[in-house]
Amino acid sequence: MAKQPAELPELGGLPLFQDAHTGVHPGTVPDAGPVAPGVPPAGAAPGPGGHSPWVGAQTRAGSDVGQPGRGAAAWTEAAAGADTASRTRDAEFWAQVNGLRGEVSQRLTTALAARELDEDTREALGQELIQQVVRDHNDALLNAGQRPWTPEYQVEITRALFDALFRLGRLQPLIDTPDVENIEITGTQPVLMLMGDGSRRYAEPIADSDAELIDFLQFLAARDPANERSFTRANPFLNLDLPGRVRLAAVGWVVPWPRVTIRLQRLQSVDLAMLRGTGTVDAVLEEFLGAAVRARKSIVVSGQGQGSGKTTMLRALCAGLDPWESVATIETDYELYLHLEPEKHRRVVALRTREGSGEMNVSGRRVGEIDTNINVYESLRHNISRVIVGEVRGPEIVSMFQAMQMGNGSLSTVHADGARDVVERLVGMAVQDSTLSETYAYRQVAQSIDLIVFLNVDIDRVTGRRVRYVSEVIEVTRGEQGNPVAVTDLFAPGDDGRAVPAHSPSFLTDLERSGFDASLLNYRSGLWGNSP
Numbered sequence: 001m002a003k004q005p006a007e008l009p010e011l012g013g014l015p016l017f018q019d020a021h022t023g024v025h026p027g028t029v030p031d032a033g034p035v036a037p038g039v040p041p042a043g044a045a046p047g048p049g050g051h052s053p054w055v056g057a058q059t060r061a062g063s064d065v066g067q068p069g070r071g072a073a074a075w076t077e078a079a080a081g082a083d084t085a086s087r088t089r090d091a092e093f094w095a096q097v098n099g100l101r102g103e104v105s106q107r108l109t110t111a112l113a114a115r116e117l118d119e120d121t122r123e124a125l126g127q128e129l130i131q132q133v134v135r136d137h138n139d140a141l142l143n144a145g146q147r148p149w150t151p152e153y154q155v156e157i158t159r160a161l162f163d164a165l166f167r168l169g170r171l172q173p174l175i176d177t178p179d180v181e182n183i184e185i186t187g188t189q190p191v192l193m194l195m196g197d198g199s200r201r202y203a204e205p206i207a208d209s210d211a212e213l214i215d216f217l218q219f220l221a222a223r224d225p226a227n228e229r230s231f232t233r234a235n236p237f238l239n240l241d242l243p244g245r246v247r248l249a250a251v252g253w254v255v256p257w258p259r260v261t262i263r264l265q266r267l268q269s270v271d272l273a274m275l276r277g278t279g280t281v282d283a284v285l286e287e288f289l290g291a292a293v294r295a296r297k298s299i300v301v302s303g304q305g306q307g308s309g310k311t312t313m314l315r316a317l318c319a320g321l322d323p324w325e326s327v328a329t330i331e332t333d334y335e336l337y338l339h340l341e342p343e344k345h346r347r348v349v350a351l352r353t354r355e356g357s358g359e360m361n362v363s364g365r366r367v368g369e370i371d372t373n374i375n376v377y378e379s380l381r382h383n384i385s386r387v388i389v390g391e392v393r394g395p396e397i398v399s400m401f402q403a404m405q406m407g408n409g410s411l412s413t414v415h416a417d418g419a420r421d422v423v424e425r426l427v428g429m430a431v432q433d434s435t436l437s438e439t440y441a442y443r444q445v446a447q448s449i450d451l452i453v454f455l456n457v458d459i460d461r462v463t464g465r466r467v468r469y470v471s472e473v474i475e476v477t478r479g480e481q482g483n484p485v486a487v488t489d490l491f492a493p494g495d496d497g498r499a500v501p502a503h504s505p506s507f508l509t510d511l512e513r514s515g516f517d518a519s520l521l522n523y524r525s526g527l528w529g530n531s532p
Helices: 091-112 119-143 151-166 169-175 210-222 272-278 283-294 310-318 372-379 397-404 419-430 438-448 508-513 518-522
Strands: 180-186 191-195 200-203 237-242 246-251 259-264 299-303 326-331 347-352 357-360 386-389 411-415 451-459 466-478 485-493 499-501
Touching (some): 091 119, 119 151, 151 169, 169 180, 210 237, 272 283, 283 310, 283 466, 283 485, 283 499, 299 310, 299 419, 326 372, 347 372, 372 386, 372 397, 397 419, 397 438, 419 451, 438 485, 466 499, 499 518
Parallel strands (some): 299 451, 326 386
Antiparallel strands (some): 180 259, 237 246, 246 259, 466 485
């Protein structure tokens, strides 16, 4: 578990522990701009296709309809009954949390001054101090002849204080909401939550000003000592891997209002059988892809944009690896989390990139920068059997080619518009290195990649539910007569777009040796929704 440093900072001096209503904190920028106009009340739910049916008052105090307001003034009566992720927590509630938070942080700093505790013990001590402070405050209300807090309200205050000190503050209740997959935050507007069933709902803002939101993001960026990130006017983009398998991307200063997008990995342990249950693959694809992994074929998983299921598919493929196989995962931020599943993957080297600091040197890097290219190269020094790259984005594909040519069945993902488009995307990435020719890049693709799996997404216009499924699987081989790359449709879109058998692979014998029943390819309409 993580250990406390020998010299503990004064918690009350950190941005997260300062009063959220004081405006701009030292070392930060002022409010980035006006509140966006035309935002629905927190209780309004968008309609199908993202169109919001809400009508009525759309203003904040002191602003006209259609005109931007300022700061984080209260929403009008249209938002008074907002349906939030937990009980309604108004400005008074957060003012009380902010006031008590300072007292708890002071007691915690004093208690920790003379000892070093692991993370679990520190949190247990913090929880005890929070309960003491809440009890003391409630006793003070009674002694003053005022109405004490109800037990339910005390629970809410206690939870909010713990989240502020040890979790993600006002963001934590949203992350804890069952079935939420994505959270979108734009300044002080109501927060948009995208649920697993495709529905959308709004929650109340997590900050009362843009400056407060930026402060919170800066705190998150700085609190991971192993991979500290910068979030400043000079570095306005932020990507973080947060506890609980949560991915956060933020941008500030180059947008009208700070923007935060959060993705949650709800399927934390997934395999191809589970994807068959969700309709992502059928029985034929389940057996085919599982055998391809066991046969050590190099596979690239692709799909259009975010949310197509590429990472989930990659994790499902990894579930088919032998638990004792030595694996390196290369990621910008952790998404695969194979290193957190020792019962399934006992030998994992989990590498991620690191931002540098300061000015670029003559090599075009910042001091301390570790990119994907370096991690791929260095991973090969660790007796690695397979290299898995979470997402290939640029010239690091050249090192990936080298890893794939080891013949051990590397896995990766890439954004593309179709299975065949993956080839052009990879070539385009490779030639970003000006020393490589296009001909060489095509040859490397043909030599390095065996299969491309493409995922499609349909959105139900009535419910908004996203349905993910494999639509294509193609084999990549060397071409002939001046064509450097040849592709074969092994699984092509059927009548409903889902992948069905089309041609047998050139390596069918390898698959059969790995347990694949070739007769499954005779189901020309696939086995979607059926058993073999």
